[in-house]
Amino acid sequence: MGCGQQAFxxxxxxxxxxxxxxxxSGGHGHVFVGANVPFGFVQLGPTEPVRGWDWCSGYHYSDSVLVGFSHSHLSGTGIGDLxxxxxxxxxxxxxxxCFNHDHxxxxxxYYSVRLSPSNINVELTATARTGFHRYTFPSKGEAMVVVDLQKGIGWDQWTDSRLVQENDSSISGYRISTGWAKNQQVYFAAVFSKPIRHFTAINDSVGIFSxxxxxxxxxxxxxxxxxxVSVENAKLNLKAEVGSRHFNAVADKAKSLxxxxxxxxxxxxxxxVDKRIFYTAFYHTMIAPSVFCDVNGDYRGSDGKIYRKADFVNYTTFSLWDTYRAAHPLATLVHPERMRDYAQTLLAIFRQQGKLPVWHLMGNxxxxxxxxxxIPVLADLLLKGFVADKEVAFEAMKTSAMLDERSMNLLKAYGYIPYDKEPTNETTAKGLEYALADGCIAQVAQQLGKKDDYTYFHRxxxxxxxxxxKSTHFMRGLSSTGSFSEPFDPFLTTPGKGDYTEGNAWQYVWLVPHDVHGLINLFGSDEVFTSKLDSLFEVKGDLGKDAAPDISGLIGQYAHGNEPSHHILYLYNYVGKPYKSAPRLREVMHTLYHDAPDGLCGNEDVGQMSAWYVLSALGIYQVNPAGGVYIFGTPIVNxxxxxxxxxxIFKIIAHNNSKENMYIQSVRLNHKPYTKSYIHYKDIVAGGVLEFEMGSQPSLSFGFSKKDRP
Known part of the structure; x- marks a missing residue:
């Protein structure tokens, strides 16, 4: 073993x-802070008073007030719940x-905090389905625990609850609420290590136990x-996952997991510093999707029914508009053992609600x-071999793409979505998103030999x-009579009213990840496409007073703080100029990610912001959301x-890598010269060695030839 290998x-x-x-946890990151295990149902952590949008997870680093320790939180969303x-x-x-970050x-x-002025020390840990509290009181005498079933975060509104003392050391109950998830049901069973001296109930939703x-x-x-599912199942989960184990043992197990x-x-x-950013990013990709079934396999379906003893692990918290871009493609590489369960969950949701999930939360x-x-997520799983019944999966995708809802009826009638026929507008964003999903279905139809379906969905x-x-080189809203929306300002964004969703024309012109070469053809040449792409990072303009706070992390009009921009930096490879992406990728990784509370330039979005970083730090990124073509960028790992x-094991080595040596000069795959500026999923998961030779000057030959472009 050489010195470099020893250091590694x-x-x-x-x-x-x-x-x-x-x-x-500061800025607009909205991440969960607390105790949990990878992909766990329980996220046990501090909850602060909700003071605005930046408290969507129930915690913001700027705050110093706590109202309790809740067992469920979202991470990185733009809407509050749980x-x-x-x-x-x-x-x-x-x-x-109150509390102080120094304590x-x-x-x-694991999470701990010392409360002020009471000096009560709170420690928390968790398993997949249980939370474990350790409270240390500073003085002898009476101590109390308030159990509050009314409190929620953000949109969440209490509708019903029940709180029962079962014996001298056990309580149970449930909380039902409505909000982002319209019918949210959580049942619990709790066991105290000391006998309850007194129990005061307030409206069956708040209990004070002494x-x-x-x-x-x-x-x-x-x-x-x-x-x-039920109080009985909550007890079953508690017995199976904690039982008689001590707090420290559970915390050690969580750390080990x-x-x-x-x-x-x-x-x-x-x-x-770079390792903290990298591993924290990887950690953030594993908070969700969250297990949504009990230890016996029971779960609450999308139709509200209870399904018993399922033969797969059911999940929830699918932030799919965000995560189809990088979080799911990363998961297919490093969590293959979970992917069949993801696929079965998506298909179970389809059976229960009649369509694949759009944004699924708590079974809603x-x-x-x-x-x-x-659709892109299920298509990617199918094309990568994680779907047992491909015919069923294809029907789920096809059916979901043919429903007369969410503007689909207009798409089928006109071939696009006319802005004058859609009252909620954002029609250009909707149309581009539907097009890329249809491109994913077309790939699946082609693999399954369904020629008619392939022709239809490809079209x-x-x-x-x-x-x-073609006169402005932007994607614009189109009316039912074929005229573009006016007035037109490529910088302006008006949420819920304009042509785009959380973005503007500069950001959305690139949202054709399934057919980049088709997009290049619209520009007319590689040179015109490249010039427009260069301009994206330089132009300055006013997004308007109503611009969504999601549009953040701006470099010119490239908005890294929101998902529609995430693939754009890799488009240079499609015109044979991968070297042009390197300085921009390094700029994003080194200036828009930090090891501080304000370390993200936008919403974490349930792992997507972090997954982008993990893949990009490795030097790869899947642009087309289905199929497994990973584009080379510029690795910052050695x-x-x-x-x-x-x-x-798939090993990546970046020889001569440094801050200055950001440009790929050449590549070897399994010790043989490799000239393509991308790599296939099948070559990664087969194991092997990918070697980048890095240099300080752009290579004008690597990835230039058309046969080497993705």
Missing amino acids: AAKSKNPVQYVDPRIG GDITFFPTQDQSRVS EKVSPG FITNGENDPLYIKVGLSA WNKELEKIQVSMDND ETDCMVGNPG RSQSYQFYWD EAELAVGANK
Whole structure:
């Protein structure tokens, strides 16, 4: 083993130490801060008063007030919800407390904070379906725990609850609420380590439980099982996942589970700051999708019915408009053991609600965002071999793409979505999203030999061309009579009223990831396309007073803080100029990601912002959302090892990599020269070695030939 290999091995141990869950908890990151395990149903953490949009997760780093510790939180969303089953320790019946970040600790699977002025120390850990609390009170005497079933986060509104004391140390109940998820049901069972002296109930939704404590050497432990099915199943989850285990053992297990998942990508980087950013990003990609079934396989379906003893792991929290772009393509590489369950979950949702999910939360369809984002995810899983019944999956995609809802009736009637026929507008964004989803269906139809379906959906995938205005070189809203919307300002964005969703014409002209060469043809030549792409990063303009806060992380009009821009930097490869992406990619990775609370330039969006970073740091990115073509960029890792399943390792080495040496000069795959500026999924998951030779000057030959372009 050479010196470089020894250094790599030494740096790769215990990646959990590099994770800082508070990265992204300031600014507009909206990440979850608290205790959980990878893909767990429970996210147990502090909940602050909701003071605005930046409190969507229930926590913002700028705040210093807590109202409790809730068992469910979202991470990185632009809408607030959850915040179920809130506990709060006190010795004076107060239900609010201050805190200081100097007295707060958070690491994967563990959270602690000292409350002020009470000096009660709170520690939290979790399993997939349970939360575990340890409260240490500073003085002897009476201690109380307030259990609040009314509180929620953001849009969440209480509708019903029940709180029952079952014996001298156990309580149970449920909370039903409506909000982003219209019918949210959470059942719980909790066991206290001390006998309950007194129980005061307030409207069956708030309970105050009192205990006797001997002070700092006599903590109160609370084990809480959760279920979306029933109290009985909550008890079953609690017994199976915690049982008689001690707090420290559960916390150690949580840390071990995180370490096991984080070790799936082992990296050598120049410094610990970069490693903190990388491993925290990887950590953030594994908060969701969340397990949404009990230990016995029971789960609540999208139709509200209970399904018993399912033979797959059911999931929820699918932020698909965001995550189809990078989070799911990353997961297919490093979490292959979960992908069949993802596919079966998507198909179960289809059976229960009649269409694939759009944005699924707690078993509820929210219909949030535009397009058919469940289709690219399922198509990608099918094309990569994770779907057992391809015929059933194809029918799910086809049926979802033919429903007369969400402007689809207009698309079928006109071939595009006329802005004068759609009252909610955003028609250009809707049309472009539908086109890329149809392109994914066409790929599947082609693989399955369905010629008529392929012809139909391929034609629909070309519908993006209707929106093309050759006089301005932008995608624009088109009326039913064939005229473009006026007045037109390519910088302006008006949420819910204009042509675009959380973006403007500069950002949406590139949203043709399924047919980049077709888009290039609309521009007329590689040179014109390249010139327009160069301009994106330079032009300045006013987005308007109503611009959505999601449009952030701006470099010119490239908006890294929102998902429609995420593939754009990789489009240079399609015109034979991959070197042009390198300085921009490095700029984004080094200036828009930091190891600080304000470390993300936009919403985390349930793992998408972080997944972009993880893939880009490795030097690869899947532009077409289905099919597995990963485009080369500029790696910032010196070495990386990906555990890609079946005991196979895919190793990436960037020789002579440095801040200055950002340009790929040449590539070798499994020690043989490799001239393409992309790599296929099948070559990655087969295991092997991908070597980049890096240099300080652009290579005008690598990836230039048309046969080497994606």
